[in-house]
Amino acid sequence: MKCLSRQDIEAIATRVVNAYYRLPELQGQPIHRIDPELLLTKVLGLSIEYCHLSRDNSILGATSASEMGIEVYDNDDNEAIYFLDGKTVLVEKDLKEDATQQGRCNFTIAHEGSHQILKMLYPREYGANSKAAKLHFYCPNSEKKKPISDWEEWQANALGSAILLPKDRVEQAMFMFGLGELFFYLSKRPA
Numbered sequence: 001m002k003c004l005s006r007q008d009i010e011a012i013a014t015r016v017v018n019a020y021y022r023l024p025e026l027q028g029q030p031i032h033r034i035d036p037e038l039l040l041t042k043v044l045g046l047s048i049e050y051c052h053l054s055r056d057n058s059i060l061g062a063t064s065a066s067e068m069g070i071e072v073y074d075n076d077d078n079e080a081i082y083f084l085d086g087k088t089v090l091v092e093k094d095l096k097e098d099a100t101q102q103g104r105c106n107f108t109i110a111h112e113g114s115h116q117i118l119k120m121l122y123p124r125e126y127g128a129n130s131k132a133a134k135l136h137f138y139c140p141n142s143e144k145k146k147p148i149s150d151w152e153e154w155q156a157n158a159l160g161s162a163i164l165l166p167k168d169r170v171e172q173a174m175f176m177f178g179l180g181e182l183f184f185y186l187s188k189r190p191a
Contacts, residue, residue, distance in 0.1 A: 002118070002125040004155055013162030016117060019043045034164050036109040040089060046116055048109060050093040051082060061108040062090045064135045065119035065126055084135075089113055110160035112136065118155060126152075 004012075020039045021031060040046045052073040053059040062070055062084075069081040070090065082090065089112040095105035115136045119126040136156070148154045 002122045003151060006158060009155060009158045010162050012117065012121065013159055013166065016043065016163055017166045034110075034166065036106050036113065036164065039163065040109060040113045040116075044113060044116060044120075045087065046113060047085075047088040048091060049082070049088055050091050050096045052077075052094070053090060053092050057092060057094060060092045060095060060104065061112040062135060063088065063112040063115050065116070065123070068135060070135060087116070089116065106164060107160060110164050111156050114156040114159035114163065115152070117159060118152075 016039070017034065020026070020034060020043050023038070023042050025038070025042070037048055040048055052075070053062055053070075055073060055077055064070075064084045064086060066086050067084060069083050072080050072082045072090070074080060084090070089109060091105060091108050091112070095101045095108060115126070136152070
């Protein structure tokens with residue numbers, strides 16, 4: 001597995017976000033936020049599908065770098081198999097349908113899209129062939145596990161966060177809300 005530093009991840013995120021800024025759909029208008037659906041479909045050429053991934057909402061997203069089947073559920077909790085094509089991100093349908101879960105939905109999309117980005121950049125290390133097929137799941141609160149036990153998930157979390165909250169957009173928002181340079185002080189502990 002490729003071990004990326006936070007600086008490596010930030011550099012990847014910057015390249016992806018800059019490609020997003022160049023989308024024809026966004027030219028001539030202010031960009032205040034990153035739309036992860038637009039980024040995945042237009043920049044990365046991925047598909048996003050919404051379905052029930054578990055009966056108890058314990059799985060929020062899934063993707064694979066290779067073709068494989070994954071168990072999903074219909075609205076009556078009947079099981080079915082969804083065949084991933086190596087270029088599709090699955091997101092829990094309830095996240096999309098509940099407006100209070102927009103942030104979690106956006107992060108799930110960015111997280112699963114980050115697995116795909118890492119697969120595109122490092123195909124050998126991320127199993128982009130059918131012999132090493134691996135299914136990536138995003139579960140709620142998985143990022144709170146200490147010490148870090150799954151570096152692929154940590155890297156997808158870090159990359160997804162860096163894509164959704166690029167430094168220039170955060171600084172712009174801080175300025176718009178009159179907080180100016182305080183951005184640099186918010187993350188420091190008091191002395």
